[in-house]
Amino acid sequence: MASTKTQPARGMRDFLPADVRRREYVIGIIKEVYERYGFEPLETPAVENIETLLGKYGEEGNQLIFKILKRGIHETTGEADLALRYDLTVPLARVVAEHRDKLPKFFKRYQIQPVWRADRPARGRFREFYQCDVDVLGSRSMIVEAEICAAASDVLKKLGFHDFSIRINHRKALTGILEAAGVVAESHDPALVALDKLDKIGREGVEKEFGERGIDASAGQRLLDFFVDLAPLGHAAEIATAENPDQKQLSLNKAVLGRMVEFVAGNETGAQGVDELRSIIDFATAMGIANHVSIDPSLARGLSYYTGAIMEINVKDLAGSLGGGGRYDNLVGMFLGEDVPACGFSLGLERILVVMSEREMFPTQVGSSPADVMVVIWNEESVVESIRLAQELRAASLRVDLYPDVDKLGKQLKYSASRGIPFVVMIGEDERARSEVAIKDMRTGDQQSVKRETVAARLRESL
Amino acid sequence: MASTKTQPARGMRDFLPADVRRREYVIGIIKEVYERYGFEPLETPAVENIETLLGKYGEEGNQLIFKILKRGIHETTGEADLALRYDLTVPLARVVAEHRDKLPKFFKRYQIQPVWRADRPARGRFREFYQCDVDVLGSRSMIVEAEICAAASDVLKKLGFHDFSIRINHRKALTGILEAAGVVAESHDPALVALDKLDKIGREGVEKEFGERGIDASAGQRLLDFFVDLAPLGHAAEIATAENPDQKQLSLNKAVLGRMVEFVAGNETGAQGVDELRSIIDFATAMGIANHVSIDPSLARGLSYYTGAIMEINVKDLAGSLGGGGRYDNLVGMFLGEDVPACGFSLGLERILVVMSEREMFPTQVGSSPADVMVVIWNEESVVESIRLAQELRAASLRVDLYPDVDKLGKQLKYSASRGIPFVVMIGEDERARSEVAIKDMRTGDQQSVKRETVAARLRESL
Numbered sequence: 013m014a015s016t017k018t019q020p021a022r023g024m025r026d027f028l029p030a031d032v033r034r035r036e037y038v039i040g041i042i043k044e045v046y047e048r049y050g051f052e053p054l055e056t057p058a059v060e061n062i063e064t065l066l067g068k069y070g071e072e073g074n075q076l077i078f079k080i081l082k083r084g085i086h087e088t089t090g091e092a093d094l095a096l097r098y099d100l101t102v103p104l105a106r107v108v109a110e111h112r113d114k115l116p117k118f119f120k121r122y123q124i125q126p127v128w129r130a131d132r133p134a135r136g137r138f139r140e141f142y143q144c145d146v147d148v149l150g151s152r153s154m155i156v157e158a159e160i161c162a163a164a165s166d167v168l169k170k171l172g173f174h175d176f177s178i179r180i181n182h183r184k185a186l187t188g189i190l191e192a193a194g195v196v197a198e199s200h201d202p203a204l205v206a207l208d209k210l211d212k213i214g215r216e217g218v219e220k221e222f223g224e225r226g227i228d229a230s231a232g233q234r235l236l237d238f239f240v241d242l243a244p245l246g247h248a249a250e251i252a253t254a255e256n257p258d259q260k261q262l263s264l265n266k267a268v269l270g271r272m273v274e275f276v277a278g279n280e281t282g283a284q285g286v287d288e289l290r291s292i293i294d295f296a297t298a299m300g301i302a303n304h305v306s307i308d309p310s311l312a313r314g315l316s317y318y319t320g321a322i323m324e325i326n327v328k329d330l331a332g333s334l335g336g337g338g339r340y341d342n343l344v345g346m347f348l349g350e351d352v353p354a355c356g357f358s359l360g361l362e363r364i365l366v367v368m369s370e371r372e373m374f375p376t377q378v379g380s381s382p383a384d385v386m387v388v389i390w391n392e393e394s395v396v397e398s399i400r401l402a403q404e405l406r407a408a409s410l411r412v413d414l415y416p417d418v419d420k421l422g423k424q425l426k427y428s429a430s431r432g433i434p435f436v437v438m439i440g441e442d443e444r445a446r447s448e449v450a451i452k453d454m455r456t457g458d459q460q461s462v463k464r465e466t467v468a469a470r471l472r473e474s475l
Numbered sequence: 476m477a478s479t480k481t482q483p484a485r486g487m488r489d490f491l492p493a494d495v496r497r498r499e500y501v502i503g504i505i506k507e508v509y510e511r512y513g514f515e516p517l518e519t520p521a522v523e524n525i526e527t528l529l530g531k532y533g534e535e536g537n538q539l540i541f542k543i544l545k546r547g548i549h550e551t552t553g554e555a556d557l558a559l560r561y562d563l564t565v566p567l568a569r570v571v572a573e574h575r576d577k578l579p580k581f582f583k584r585y586q587i588q589p590v591w592r593a594d595r596p597a598r599g600r601f602r603e604f605y606q607c608d609v610d611v612l613g614s615r616s617m618i619v620e621a622e623i624c625a626a627a628s629d630v631l632k633k634l635g636f637h638d639f640s641i642r643i644n645h646r647k648a649l650t651g652i653l654e655a656a657g658v659v660a661e662s663h664d665p666a667l668v669a670l671d672k673l674d675k676i677g678r679e680g681v682e683k684e685f686g687e688r689g690i691d692a693s694a695g696q697r698l699l700d701f702f703v704d705l706a707p708l709g710h711a712a713e714i715a716t717a718e719n720p721d722q723k724q725l726s727l728n729k730a731v732l733g734r735m736v737e738f739v740a741g742n743e744t745g746a747q748g749v750d751e752l753r754s755i756i757d758f759a760t761a762m763g764i765a766n767h768v769s770i771d772p773s774l775a776r777g778l779s780y781y782t783g784a785i786m787e788i789n790v791k792d793l794a795g796s797l798g799g800g801g802r803y804d805n806l807v808g809m810f811l812g813e814d815v816p817a818c819g820f821s822l823g824l825e826r827i828l829v830v831m832s833e834r835e836m837f838p839t840q841v842g843s844s845p846a847d848v849m850v851v852i853w854n855e856e857s858v859v860e861s862i863r864l865a866q867e868l869r870a871a872s873l874r875v876d877l878y879p880d881v882d883k884l885g886k887q888l889k890y891s892a893s894r895g896i897p898f899v900v901m902i903g904e905d906e907r908a909r910s911e912v913a914i915k916d917m918r919t920g921d922q923q924s925v926k927r928e929t930v931a932a933r934l935r936e937s938l
Contacts, residue, residue: 018573018810021524021557026570028577029515029584036516048869050846050876052492053499057603058521058589059541059559061484078522079544081555083593090553092544094484096522107489110481114491116894118879120845121492126521130546140520151879155862159877162866298862347481382583383513399618399761403625406511413513414622416581416614431579 023139037378041170042144046122049163051146054121056103062095068102076129096128100145109347119149147356157321158295160357165301172373178304180323181311182289188282194231203227204312238275257303265293268307317343335359383413386428388438392418408468429454486602500841504633505607509585512626514609517584519566525558531565539592559591563608572810581613610819620784621758623820628764635836641767643786644774645752651745657694666690667775701738720766728756731770780806793830798822846876849891851901855881871931892917
C-alpha cells in the first residue's frame with residue numbers, strides 16, 4: 013500500500029458513479045423546472061478576485077473564505093489575491109454590474125454550482141457543496157415572489173416530496189409588529205432572536221430572555237400576546253394532510269393576515285408588509301400552490317439583507333430547511349452603485365439529497381446499472397464480431413459495455429452480474445451459424461436466441 | 476458607476492445564458508455518447524491536499540498550481556495546505572487508491588470538470604477550463620484503445636464534425652524505430668523534438684538540428700530516410716474526402732505498418748508496438764471508424780508517461796488538437812503502489828467550442844430563446860388569470876415566461892421580441908368573454924384566437 017494520503021481534502025467528497033447519477037438526477041429536475049419558469053442558466057468562475065469577496069459576508073464569513081496565494085515570485089509574500097466562490101449572490105451582483113448592457117430588463121437566472129467554505133466539517137456540512145439559486149432581478153412585483161415559490165414547489169413535487177410547507181413572512185410586517193408592540197429599533201434583532209425560541213422554551217423562557225436582552229417589559233408582553241395568540245390557529249404540517257388542504261390553509265392564512273392587520277393597525281410599514289403578503293398569497297393561490305404556503309409571522313431568517321418577503325421550505329423529518337430566500341432590493345446593485353430590485357430562492361441540494369436518500373425516494377433506474385447490456389467475447393476469433401455487435405447496439409442508443417478481454421465465459425458473466433448489468437449478449441458457434449445472438453437475462457437467468465437484426469429491438473422491449 | 480472592479484478574475488470567464496446553453500449542449504452529447512460506451516461519471520473535489528498535486532506535473536507544473544492559504548491562526552504563516560485541481564488524471568489515481576474495493580475490475584470512467592492553471596492567459600488559453608476525460612483502467616487489451624477512439628469519433632460526429640482525423644502511433648514502435656536507426660537512448664527525446672518539425676523546416680533543417688542536439692549523423696540519416704520515405708504515402712486529411720475513404724485509409728495504414736515492420740526488423744520492442752498498432756487498426760475497423768484513423772509514425776505527444784499507443788485528433792482549421800490520449804500503464808497506480816493498466820483520452824472542450832462557434836455548427840435551437848412563450852398581463856384585473864394560464868402551459872411542459880409587471884401592452888410585446896421569445900399569449904376582454912386565448916407569432920406578427928383548452932397543443936405544434 014502506498015504511503016501517500018489518498019482521502020479527499022478535509023470536508024470534501026469524491027462522488028463515485030452512483031453518487032454522481034443521484035446528484036445529476038436531482039440537478040436535472042431542478043434545471044428542467046426552472047427553465048419551464050423562464051429562468052436562464054448562469055455560470056461564474058470558481059475563483060474571484062479577493063476584493064470582490066472580502067467584506068461581503070461579515071467578519072465570520074471573511075474567516076471562512078478560502079484564499080489563494082499569489083504566484084511566482086510573489087508566492088513567498090504569503091499574500092492572497094484570489095479566493096474561492098463563497099456563495100452565488102455576490103458573483104451575480106458582480107455579473108450584473110459587468111454585463112449590464114447584455115442582460116434583459118428582467119433577469120431571471122438560475123445558477124447551480126459548488127461553493128467553498130472553510131467551516132468545521134460536520135454531519136451534512138461540507139467544505140465544498142452545491143448551491144441552487146434562482147433570482148429575478150428588475151421587478152418589484154409580488155408575482156415574482158409567488159413564481160419563485162411555485163418553481164421551488166414544482167421542483168420538490170417532481171422529486172416526490174408532498175409534505176413540504178413554504179413558510180412565508182415579510183420583513184416590513186415584522187418591523188411593523190415590533191414597532192406596534194413598542195419595541196425600540198435597536199431591540200428588534202434581539203427580540204426576534206428570543207422569539208425564535210418560543211416553541212422550545214415557552215412564554216416564560218422568552219420573557220426571561222427579553223429581560224436579559226434589555227427589552228422593555230410591557231413591549232415584550234404585547235409582542236408575546238400577539239405570537240402566543242397565533243399558535244392555536246394551527247400548523248402548516250397539519251394542513252398538508254387535511255381533507256381539503258387548500259381551503260384549510262387559505263382560511264388559516266386569512267386568519268393570520270387578519271390578526272397581523274389588527275396588530276400593526278396604523279403602522280404604515282407594517283400595513284404595507286401585510287398587504288404584500290396578501291398579494292403573494294393571492295398569486296400563489298393562482299399558481300396552484302395554496303396548500304403548501306403558510307404565513308408564519310415568527311419567521312425571521314436572519315435579518316441582514318432582506319427588505320421584503322422572506323420564505324423557507326421545511327419538511328417534518330429535517331431539522332433545518334430545504335431552502336429559503338426572499339426579497340433583497342439593495343444587495344445585487346452593490347457593484348453597480350444603484351439599487352436593483354431582486355428576489356431569490358436557494359434550494360439546498362445537499363439536504364435534498366440527504367432526505368431523498370433516507371426516504372429512498374430515488375427511482376430505481378437512477379444510480380443502478382452502468383449499462384443496459386454487456387457484450388461477451390466468446391473467443392479469440394470472435395473479437396471483431398463482438399465489437400461489431402456492440403457498435404450496432406450503441407447505434408440503436410443502448411448503453412453497451414463490451415467486455416475488453418478474451419476471458420472464460422463464466423468470468424465474463426460473473427463480472428456482468430457484479431455490475432448489475434441486466435442483459436448479456438453473445439454470439440457462440442451455434443448462434444453464428446444461424447445468424448443469431450443469444451440474450452441472457454441476468455435477473456432471471458433465462459436465455460434465448462434471436463435473429464441478429466432484431467436484437468436491439470428485443471433488448472429495448474425488455475428494458 | 477461603482478468603483479469596484481467587476482471583471483472576472485484574470486484568465487477566467489463568466490458564462491451568460493447563451494454561453495452556458497452552448498457549453499451544455501456539447502457536454503450533453505459527450506456524456507450521452509460516453510455512457511453509450513459503458514463509461515460511468517466520476518466527480519472529484521475542486522480542491523486537493525497540496526501534497527497530492529505537488530511533484531506530479533514537473534517543475535513547470537508546480538509553478539502553475541493555484542495554492543490555497545492555510546486558514547485561521549495559520550493564515551499569517553503564508554503557507555498553503557490545499558491546491559486547486561490541475562488535471563483529472565491525478566485525482567483519478569487518488570480515487571483508485573482510496574476507493575479501490577468499491578470500483579469494478581474494469582473501471583471505465585468519464586469526468587467532465589474544470590481545472591485551474593496559473594498560465595499566462597492568451598487567445599483560447601484560460602486559467603479555468605474544462606477537461607473531458609475518459610479512461611479505462613484494468614485491461615491491457617487493444618480493444619480499449621479502439622473503443623476510446625470510437626467513442627471520441629462518435630462524439631465529434633454527433634456534434635457535426637466529419638473532417639477529423641485520429642492520428643495514432645505507439646510509444647514502443649517509436650522506441651523500436653529510434654533503436655533500429657541507431658539513436659542512443661539518451662537522444663530519443665531530442666531526436667523526436669527535432670523530427671516533429673520536419674513539415675516546417677524540411678529535411679535539411681532537421682539534419683542541422685540533429686547536429687546541434689548531438690545526434691549521431693548516420694543514425695540521423697537513417698531516421699530521416701524512414702520518415703521522408705513515408706511522406707508520399709498520403710495524408711489523412713485527403714483520405715477523408717476520397718471516394719472510398721475506408722479502403723483508401725486502410726491501404727495507407729497497411730502500407731505504413733509494412734514500412735514500420737521492415738524498418739524495426741528484429742527489434743523486439745518495435746515489433747511489439749507495430750503488432751499492437753495493427754490490432755488497434757483491426758478493432759477500429761470493426762468499430763466502423765477506419766476512415767478516421769491514420770497511423771502516423773511521427774506522432775510523439777510528449778513522451779513523459781505514455782507506455783503504449785498514443786493518439787491525437789485534428790481538424791484542418793485548428794493549429795492544436797481537439798483531443799488526445801494514449802496508454803499509460805504506470806501512472807494511475809502511483810498512489811496505490813502497484814501498476815494499473817490504463818488507457819485514456821481527453822477531449823478539449825474549449826477548443827471544440829471555438830471551432831464550433833467559428834464554423835457556426837450549433838443547432839439554431841441552442842442558445843437562442845429563453846422561453847417558448849411569454850404570457851402577457853392584460854391589465855390589473857387579469858393578473859390572476861394570466862398566472863393561471865402560465866401555470867397551465869408549464870404543466871404542459873412548455874418553457875413559459877410570465878411578464879412580471881402590469882405594463883403597457885406595447886412594452887410587453889417589445890420585451891418579448893427583444894428576448895427572442897417566439898410566441899406571446901394574452902387574454903384580453905374579447906378573449907375572456909369567449910373563453911379564448913390570443914396567440915401572437917412574434918416571428919410573423921400573425922395573431923389568432925384559440926379555445927383556452929387547446930392553447931398548449933397549438934403552441935406545441937407551432938414550435
